[in-house]
Amino acid sequence: MFETFDALLLARIQFAFTVSFHFIFPAFSIGLASYLAVLEGLWLKTGKQVYLDLFKYWLKIFAIAFAMGVVSGIVMSYQFGTNWSVFSDKAGPVIGPLMAYEVLTAFFLEAGFLGVMLFGMNKVGRKLHFTATLMVAAGTFVSAFWILSVNSWMQTPTGYELGANGQFLPGDSWIAIIFNPSFPYRLVHTVIAAYLTTAFVVGGVGAWHLLKDKTNEHARKMFSMAMWMAALVAPVQIFAGDQHGLNTLEHQPAKVMAMEGHYQSHPDGAPFYLFGIPNDKTQTLEYAVGIPKASSLILKHDLNAPLAGLDTIPRDEQPPVFLVFWAFRIMVAIGTGMMLLGFWSLFARWRGTIYEWPALHRAAIVMGPTGFIAVIAGWVTTEVGRQPYTVYGLLRTAQSASPLDAPALAASLLAFIIVYFAVFGAGVWYILKLMQKPPHTGEKGVKRTEKGPVRTAGITPGPSQNPGDPSALPEDHEEATDGR
Amino acid sequence: MAVNIDLTTIWAFIIAFGIFAYVVMDGFDLGIGVLFPSFQPGPERDRAMNSIAPVWDGNETWLVLGGGGLFAAFPLAYAVILPATYPLIIAMLLGLVFRGVAFEYRWRDPAHRAFWDNAFTGGSLVAAMSQGMILGAILQGIKVVDRAYAGSWFDWLTPYTLLTGLGTVAGYALLGSTWLIWKLDGEAQDHARKLAMRAGLATVVLMAGVSLYNVALNETYAAKWLTAPELYYALPVPILTAIVALLLWRAIRTAQHSKPFWLSILLFLFGMAGLGFTIWPNVVPPGITIWDAAAPERSQIFMLVGVAITMPLIIAYTGWAYWVFRGKVGDEGYH
Numbered sequence: 090m091f092e093t094f095d096a097l098l099l100a101r102i103q104f105a106f107t108v109s110f111h112f113i114f115p116a117f118s119i120g121l122a123s124y125l126a127v128l129e130g131l132w133l134k135t136g137k138q139v140y141l142d143l144f145k146y147w148l149k150i151f152a153i154a155f156a157m158g159v160v161s162g163i164v165m166s167y168q169f170g171t172n173w174s175v176f177s178d179k180a181g182p183v184i185g186p187l188m189a190y191e192v193l194t195a196f197f198l199e200a201g202f203l204g205v206m207l208f209g210m211n212k213v214g215r216k217l218h219f220t221a222t223l224m225v226a227a228g229t230f231v232s233a234f235w236i237l238s239v240n241s242w243m244q245t246p247t248g249y250e251l252g253a254n255g256q257f258l259p260g261d262s263w264i265a266i267i268f269n270p271s272f273p274y275r276l277v278h279t280v281i282a283a284y285l286t287t288a289f290v291v292g293g294v295g296a297w298h299l300l301k302d303k304t305n306e307h308a309r310k311m312f313s314m315a316m317w318m319a320a321l322v323a324p325v326q327i328f329a330g331d332q333h334g335l336n337t338l339e340h341q342p343a344k345v346m347a348m349e350g351h352y353q354s355h356p357d358g359a360p361f362y363l364f365g366i367p368n369d370k371t372q373t374l375e376y377a378v379g380i381p382k383a384s385s386l387i388l389k390h391d392l393n394a395p396l397a398g399l400d401t402i403p404r405d406e407q408p409p410v411f412l413v414f415w416a417f418r419i420m421v422a423i424g425t426g427m428m429l430l431g432f433w434s435l436f437a438r439w440r441g442t443i444y445e446w447p448a449l450h451r452a453a454i455v456m457g458p459t460g461f462i463a464v465i466a467g468w469v470t471t472e473v474g475r476q477p478y479t480v481y482g483l484l485r486t487a488q489s490a491s492p493l494d495a496p497a498l499a500a501s502l503l504a505f506i507i508v509y510f511a512v513f514g515a516g517v518w519y520i521l522k523l524m525q526k527p528p529h530t531g532e533k534g535v536k537r538t539e540k541g542p543v544r545t546a547g548i549t550p551g552p553s554q555n556p557g558d559p560s561a562l563p564e565d566h567e568e569a570t571d572g573r
Numbered sequence: 574m575a576v577n578i579d580l581t582t583i584w585a586f587i588i589a590f591g592i593f594a595y596v597v598m599d600g601f602d603l604g605i606g607v608l609f610p611s612f613q614p615g616p617e618r619d620r621a622m623n624s625i626a627p628v629w630d631g632n633e634t635w636l637v638l639g640g641g642g643l644f645a646a647f648p649l650a651y652a653v654i655l656p657a658t659y660p661l662i663i664a665m666l667l668g669l670v671f672r673g674v675a676f677e678y679r680w681r682d683p684a685h686r687a688f689w690d691n692a693f694t695g696g697s698l699v700a701a702m703s704q705g706m707i708l709g710a711i712l713q714g715i716k717v718v719d720r721a722y723a724g725s726w727f728d729w730l731t732p733y734t735l736l737t738g739l740g741t742v743a744g745y746a747l748l749g750s751t752w753l754i755w756k757l758d759g760e761a762q763d764h765a766r767k768l769a770m771r772a773g774l775a776t777v778v779l780m781a782g783v784s785l786y787n788v789a790l791n792e793t794y795a796a797k798w799l800t801a802p803e804l805y806y807a808l809p810v811p812i813l814t815a816i817v818a819l820l821l822w823r824a825i826r827t828a829q830h831s832k833p834f835w836l837s838i839l840l841f842l843f844g845m846a847g848l849g850f851t852i853w854p855n856v857v858p859p860g861i862t863i864w865d866a867a868a869p870e871r872s873q874i875f876m877l878v879g880v881a882i883t884m885p886l887i888i889a890y891t892g893w894a895y896w897v898f899r900g901k902v903g904d905e906g907y908h
Contacts (some may be wrong), residue, residue, distance in 0.1 A: 090846060097881065108697070131876070145645070153677045153678075153681065154682060155630075156673055156674050156676060156677045157674060158631070159630055159673060160669055160670040160673035160674060161670070162637070163636060163637055163640075163666060163669055163673075164666045164670070165643075166637045166641055167640050167655060167662055167666060168641040169644065169651075170640070170644065170651045170652060170654070170655030170656070170662075171655045171656065171659055171662055172665070174651075174652040174653070174655060174656045174722070174723070175652065176653075177644060177648055177652045178648050178649050178652035178654075178720060178721075180648075181644055181645065181648025181651065181652070181868060182648060182868040182869050182871075182872045183647075183872070184878075185641070185644040185645030185646070185648055185651075185868060185872065185878045186868075186872050186875050188641045188645060189638075189641050189642055189644075189645040189646075189879065190874050190879050191641070192634065192637050192638045192641045192642070192874070193638070193879050193880065193883040193887065194879070194883055196634045196637055196638075197631070197634050197883070197887045197890075197891070198890075199632040200630045200631035200633075201631050201887065201890045201891050201893075201894050202890065202894065203627075203630055203631070204626070204627030204628055204631065204894050204897075204898065205894055205897055207627065208626065208627045208898070209897050209898070212788040212897050213897055224890075232839045252869070254720075256648075256869075258869050258872075259869065259872055259875070260871075261871075263871075263875055268789060310782065315832065324794065353616055353825070373574075390900065409692055491655070491656045491722075492656060492657055492721050492722060492723075493661075495658070496727070496728065497659060499828070501659070501660075501663045504663065504667060505663075505667070508670060509670075510668050512670055512671065512674050514673075515674075515678060515682075516677075516678065517672060519677075519681040520683060522681075523681075
């Protein structure tokens with residue numbers, strides 16, 4: 090008995106590890122692909138060099154992020170079977186086709202056009218290249234559509250029948266499966282999250298270079314674009330998150346109870362807890378600090394509305410509260426911070442100091458990577474919050490696992506941890522090194538040549554070589570001579 | 574029921590096509606990884622890498638289709654094969670991680686280029702060997718009780734799976750070297766020709782070895798290959814394989830450019846046809862047929878619609894992407 094539990098826990102940790110790592114890259118590349126499409130579109134429309142430079146600057150970063158997304162994604166398509174073979178057998182007829190559609194309509198689209206997007210600028214015409222960029226961007230979105238449909242079906246299963254062999258079988262309408270009740274909310278909330286994550290990365294990089302040189306035209310442009318996103322989209326995201334929460338309350342009330350830390354039912358207005366240490370054993374929220382009746386106001390739009398607590402849910406059907414409670418708070422705090430930074434930037438814009446306010450730029454740098462934390466925190470909230478089920482209310486996690494022994498899972502988990510930290514750590518390091526270089530006129534693409542280091546040093550236009558920043562020079566040599 | 578049988582058969586062929594597409598497309602870029610150490614650091618390596626940089630990502634997508642398609646069309650097979658070959662799957666995935674990022678990293682970090690070149694080779698080799706061994710582990714049979722894998726930890730490690738693993742490595746090296754014959758010129762091309770000859774010889778010998786071993790593996794396989802009337806269906810495969818092998822040998826030795834690559838693909842096609850004939854109609858021998866493992870009709874039809882619409886498009890734009898980067902990989906890299 091103890092051994093099964095161990096294997097199960099290891100299988101869960103391994104899946105959580107590989108999927109969290111993987112999720113970071115699409116969260117970035119969904120947003121970045123669209124940003125690149127916007128930049129190239131603006132360049133084609135206005136003919137302004139700054140857009141082309143920014144396009145090439147971010148394209149190099151995109152190439153690395155995308156490669157990491159691809160290889161960590163291939164792992165995911167096999168983790169279902171390696172770790173959750175019983176789940177795969179049972180749910181395969183319903184979710185398998187959706188994942189097949191993801192491959193057919195998204196992955197091939199991305200991968201097919203990526204080569205042209207990265208390396209083909211001088212091989213095809215401008216419009217055709219722009220089309221390739223658009224296709225890659227569309228592919229990232231379509232991919233999110235399908236995989237979130239799968240995930241949503243596991244959270245709010247509809248449109249299925251139960252087969253005699255224990256399998257979930259599709260009912261007579263695929264629409265009922267694809268557009269299950271939580272899907273539209275999850276899709277909107279997650280895709281906006283990806284856009285915001287990217288916007289804050291772009292904003293952080295722009296701010297970093299503005300601090301060093303506030304006249305840098307490229308840094309100004311990217312910072313300004315990012316701050317518009319922050320000001321306009323962060324509030325939208327908070328609204329979308331609220332709607333998603335209301336949907337969850339309807340379909341997975343236990344998850345919301347865990348998010349709120351409501352072990353007890355509140356017949357006349359439930360508090361919103363700002364702080365507390367959830368204790369599942371005693372079923373109490375220790376050291377709780379809360380705003381009276383605020384939770385009822387948020388969830389029911391009525392101060393005195395009754396809210397049921399986990400005391401209405403059998404113990405063996407409750408999710409672990411601690412992770413859900415705190416992951417939710419981290420996500421909300423970051424979302425609020427993003428919105429506040431957006432408003433601050435509006436104020437700075439109105440004052441005319443958006444490019445000359447170091448405090449704002451420092452805040453933007455601090456907020457730069459927080460999108461990733463928020464995305465992971467949101468993911469933990471929804472995934473841990475739906476425990477102990479893989480298919481909500483129908484198939485328990487404990488009944489989904491592969492017949493593998495703990496040592497096999499432990500060994501592979503260790504291998505994943507070592508390899509992922511080494512490989513993706515290196516990748517993130519390379520991305521940071523690229524970000525550290527200021528964007529400049531005559532930015533190079535991802536072209537490569539096999540000629541030696543000196544080759545391109547003389548081709549970079551003089552003014553663009555920023556003499557004040559030695560980091561601008563040393564690495565340019567490995568990119569080839571794309572003259573555009 | 575009659576409709577169901579047809580759909581399942583169609584799906585078996587779609588999955589087989591997906592695996593074939595993967596094997597030849599990622600096969601050549603994995604093969605280049607395997608052969609990488611034999612190329613001189615500097616221009617020769619960079620040109621070899623440049624010849625696959627724009628397409629490797631699309632090539633690997635076929636592996637996702639193989640995994641995803643098997644999951645969707647034959648969920649039981651997916652649920653049995655993956656736990657049964659667990660260490661191989663993990664090794665393959667980690668190998669693919671290393672060699673996949675090496676494409677980007679070796680350009681980003683010239684100071685550690687030698688390390689990432691080794692990662693590219695090591696990852697490719699591990700991935701190729703694992704894939705071949707997974708194939709062998711399926712062909713030799715998987716113990717299943719109650720819809721789940723019931724074998725032990727090391728069932729996948731036998732002389733037979735080692736043989737199929739080596740055969741796959743050799744075959745990928747053949748595909749990689751013939752691709753380079755096509756894409757390179759001058760001394761580098763001559764070098765690729767030499768490699769192709771060795772890889773071709775190894776491939777043919779190992780293919781023959783696997784074929785003979787198949788017959789010795791169990792009575793079902795032996796009966797298929799050695800008794801009439803099945804024998805008459807089977808016989809053309811080894812004969813055609815032998816003819817293609819001879820043509821390939823000549824094409825590599827003469828001044829052909831693209832022909833060796835196409836003949837290598839043909840060699841793979843016949844090899845796979847032979848293995849398909851051996852395993853048919855099982856998807857997980859000895860007990861699970863394609864009909865046992867098949868997803869319900871509704872799932873099959875839904876996906877068939879998707880495949881019918883998207884597959885021609887995928888083939889079209891993938892072909893276009895290859896066309897954009899046609900021709901020799903010259904001294905100047907991409908322009």
